[in-house]
Amino acid sequence: MAREYVYEARDLVDAGAMHYNVLARCPCGHASILESIDLWDWFRRRGWDIRIRAVPRRLKCTACEDAARARQGPSIELVRKEATVSLPTADLREFKREVQRRR
Template sequence: MGERAGEGSGGARSGADHDHIGRRLRTLEECALHKRTLRLTCPACGHVRVLDAVALWWLFQRRGWDGTLGLVGRRLCCSACRAAGQVRRPRLAIGRDPPTGAALPYPDAATWKRLVSRYRS
C-alpha cells in the first residue's frame, strides 16, 4: 500500500515501458512479448490511436522495417491529418490500454510460437 507509482517490489521498475525485471523495452518485439500497447498521439491535432504491439510488430516484420522504438514513429502518420492532406508523425508511448480503431492482423500461431521460443532460449 505504501508503494509509489512506478515502483515495484524488490526495487524493479514496474512501469509500462519496462519489462518484469526493470529493463527498458527498446523494440516492438519486446513490447509484443510483454503484451504492451502503443499509444500514438498526433502533436498537431491531438488524435490518439492505441495499437496492440503484437499486431504492429507483425506489420513491421512482414514489411522488413526496423522495429526499434525510436524509429517506429517515422513509419507511421496521423490518419486524421493525412485525410486533410498533411503528414504528421505521432508521439509514441508504451502502455497497457486496450487497442482502439480497426484491428491490425495478428501473426499465425506458428510464427508467434517461434518468437516466444526464441525469446525464452
C-alpha cells in the same frame, strides 16, 4: 495484477512479450492505440525496423491525411490499454517462436 519488468522494451517483440500496446499521438491531438504483436507482424512482413525508436517514422495520422495536412511524426509510448485500431491479426505461433529465439 500486471507484472513490473526490470528493463524497458527495446522493440515491438519485447513490448508484446511484456503485454504492452503502442499509443501513437499526433501533434494534431488524434491518438490511437495499436496492438504491439499485430504491429510487429506488420513491420516484419515489410522488412521495417522494429525497434521502438524507429516505429514513429513509419506511422501516420489518418486524421491529418484525410484533412490533407502536412505529415507530422507521432510520438509513441507503451501502455497497457486495449487497442483502438485493428491491424491484420498476427500469427501467434510465429510471435512465440520469435520470443523463444531470443531467450
